[in-house]
Amino acid sequence: MAEPSRTAGPAVLGVDSGGSGLRLAVAPVAAPRVRPEFRYASDTPVRTGGRGIDAHHLLGQLLPAAEKLRQEAGVPGFAAVCVGAAGMTTLGQELRDVLPQALADAFGVRALALAADAVTGYAGALGQRPGAVVAAGTGLIALGADPGSGAGWRRTDGWGHLLGDCGGGAWIGRAGLEAALRAHDGRPGASPALLRAAEERFGPIGGLPGQLYPRSDRPAVLASFAPCVAREAAADPVAAGIVRRAAEHIADTAAAACPPGPDRTVVLTGGLFRLGEVLRAPVRAKVAARLPDAVCAEPEGDPLDGALRLAAALATDTVRLPVDGALLQLVRHGR
Amino acid sequence: MAEPSRTAGPAVLGVDSGGSGLRLAVAPVAAPRVRPEFRYASDTPVRTGGRGIDAHHLLGQLLPAAEKLRQEAGVPGFAAVCVGAAGMTTLGQELRDVLPQALADAFGVRALALAADAVTGYAGALGQRPGAVVAAGTGLIALGADPGSGAGWRRTDGWGHLLGDCGGGAWIGRAGLEAALRAHDGRPGASPALLRAAEERFGPIGGLPGQLYPRSDRPAVLASFAPCVAREAAADPVAAGIVRRAAEHIADTAAAACPPGPDRTVVLTGGLFRLGEVLRAPVRAKVAARLPDAVCAEPEGDPLDGALRLAAALATDTVRLPVDGALLQLVRHGR
Known part of the structure; x- marks a missing residue:
């Protein structure tokens, strides 16, 4: 070289x-x-x-x-x-x-x-190889390409925390906080473990709306709870369900971005995957199920x-x- | 009198x-x-x-x-x-x-x-009768009471569009717009009918984030799409699923607010129920399933x-x- x-x-x-x-x-x-x-x-x-x-x-x-x-x-x-x-x-x-x-x-x-x-x-x-790259942090977007085919970029999701970014950090954290509030209210889908985790992080849960809504970085506040959801997923079935659904959304987005054909590679990038194997493993499994001809790889x-x-x-x-x-x-x- | x-x-x-x-x-x-x-x-x-x-x-x-x-x-x-x-x-x-x-x-x-x-x-x-009242518009909250029992108000949901208000106008509209964008992206959970309805209302769908996120009344913008979701529910299975899940959430919230005991009445109030029987009928059915001893009634x-x-x-x-x-x-x- x-x-x-x-x-x-x-x-x-x-x-x-x-x-x-x-x-x-x-x-x-x-x-x-x-x-x-x-x-x-x-x-x-x-x-x-x-x-x-x-x-x-x-x-x-x-x-x-x-x-x-x-x-x-x-x-x-x-x-x-x-x-x-x-x-x-x-x-x-x-x-x-x-x-x-x-x-x-x-x-x-x-x-x-x-x-x-x-x-x-x-x-x-x-x-310049064909495939799809998922970029996941607070938000989530995937970009796919089939270079040399004449087809354009396949941009998927990335619509922001109110319209999409499904499976991203804000999505996971938001779902976790909803489950915490369901426990407070006595509604189905409740997670007492996430309620405890939310009160540890944000204080008495009744004060959470007053902490969240006035801020301009609401997606980041929501995403800050995603690591708690990932941690509780080891023992709490509601938290585990949230991580499983996030993995499904991420795989759906990767699959939609990936162009059809052989020899495609799917790569997961971005800070969200620092949550670890609790998220990475089910995403890889679901990508393999949706795209049997594609390989999941680390970014070069x-x-x-x-x-x-x-x-x-x-x-x-x-x-x-x-x-x-x-x-x-x-x-x-x-x- | x-x-x-x-x-x-x-x-x-x-x-x-x-x-x-x-x-x-x-x-x-x-x-x-x-x-x-x-x-x-x-x-x-x-x-x-x-x-x-x-x-x-x-x-x-x-x-x-x-x-x-x-x-x-x-x-x-x-x-x-x-x-x-x-x-x-x-x-x-x-x-x-x-x-x-x-x-x-x-x-x-x-x-x-x-x-x-x-x-x-x-x-x-x-x-001053015992029961629960659901108030549903852009947001959603239920209040229950068992007057004379010494127990306090049973306040349920009402946590705002990011943390709850499950089944309310912003919730329904948001879910509908997500289904529209899934159709645009080619992801599962897509509704081409809602994509058409969203473009009729908001213009080319790629411009939707730029229309929504800068506004301070984002929940109202989301809720403005709820009537379109209710209308499409007659023929579109994804829109029908959104309305069905909204009805489940509303019934969950009413059931959590309603105090235990006989002779309870559940009342649905607020502008959201002007969507009509497409929403009211499944809410009544689900409330009846969850609270067999309660009666659903019109507000006095x-x-x-x-x-x-x-x-x-x-x-x-x-x-x-x-x-x-x-x-x-x-x-x-x-x-």
Whole structure:
């Protein structure tokens, strides 16, 4: 494997911008994966304003950090760049307007990929192979693709905590709190164990609505109870039922996202799966039942790896993931 | 039946304050029910501020309207008053501080009942008989009582759209929109009929999250889809399943609220039941299955009737509904 150096040939820049901050990495086109020595991370998220994701705030962090990485890697510029960002589809107009020229001026970049974070997540987990990637945290979304087939992205769920995100962290926590309140009221579907757990976490249960509804981060508050539900599932049948239904929803969403055909891979990513085998095992079993021809696998890399892979594919003109101008858009300098 | 007149004996004042405005009625103690000729209604809701329900805003409407009704009824004052208000339990402190003296000064009132709207709803529907009253609109709550037993109110559900209100308008509408989005995604539990209905109502379904999440009245937006779910239930099995599960939840909540014992009556009130027999019939059937000794009945009157009944019971010292200082508080002048 070639190290990025003056003699390693062209290099690419990958960018991952999300709610927890901005991350950058530089790698050779021939070996597009994140190495700690050519990686930069800031915990200052790029601002979102009235014009969407603030391109100038992004560039203020990106340009000096990328220049430092370029010098350390000993490359003259970048053959291509991929920027993956949360909200790219709906909030990325200013990035589309500003980034191509700015990156051309700074690094001689002639090709830029602008991707939703779900797309860099897919590319990091699966590269350009066919299958589906579930991204589960507070919310839940799955993205599927059959690269090279001409078919577009298969985006499934991700509708938010009131309309969907079925099986995600807020969904599990909400169901657990409902079961706790059913125990308080004496209604069916009650879990005295979850009532105890909820009062340990939130205080007397009668005060829970007053704690939850005034907050703007209600989904996160709900999701904060998901680990309690997973823990109680070992001994409490109602909690176990909630985790089982969450696993069914996750498998349903993965199956709907996965394109038909042989040799598909399904990958589970995101913080929700840190709940452990109590959730992962039934999801794998249900995915196997719904998609007998697919394999469940661990992700090969993270979204920053995905950005490097997409940039390298762009540099070598080998992008096969669906380019739809929304989830994934390719921009050549001058156009 | 005595008409309220100079010769009819003492009269009482009932007040019902809620989100849709303020209503007042005057009636004889001996016949406490609303008559159109002794009734006042304003569509200006009483303000809620930093100190809770604004007692002075309430009195600014109440005192002149009650004085007019008093004159029309030809009575010298009111033997007792009952004020039922949405939010009384948590937001009623200023009413408790200000109303007793103000009503004593204006009308010689020596006894005042301050009640949650659910309590005046109960008294209007059932009087002081034992049973449970379900109040269902955007949300859902049931209140049960066994008057004279010494037991308190049995408050069930009413936890809001994220934690409960199971079977209410927001619950039904939310479930319907989830089924619509499942059809869009190709996930199980899908209803193409509800997808069509949702797009008729909200436009292209991909724009629904952007329409819903920024609003502060999300539960009302969700509930606005409940009539569509009820309509589709005639032909669509997924919509029918949602209405069936709503009916189960409503019956569960009524059964948990209803006190044990013979001769209990369960009453369904609130705008949700305007959906019609598609919801009412399965609720009645399921209540009958869960509570074989109880009778499902129509409400005898509305919350304003309930306020008059409570005021008359207070005037004659025959209040038997649970007085707990929260859902129902009695105040004698001077204390």
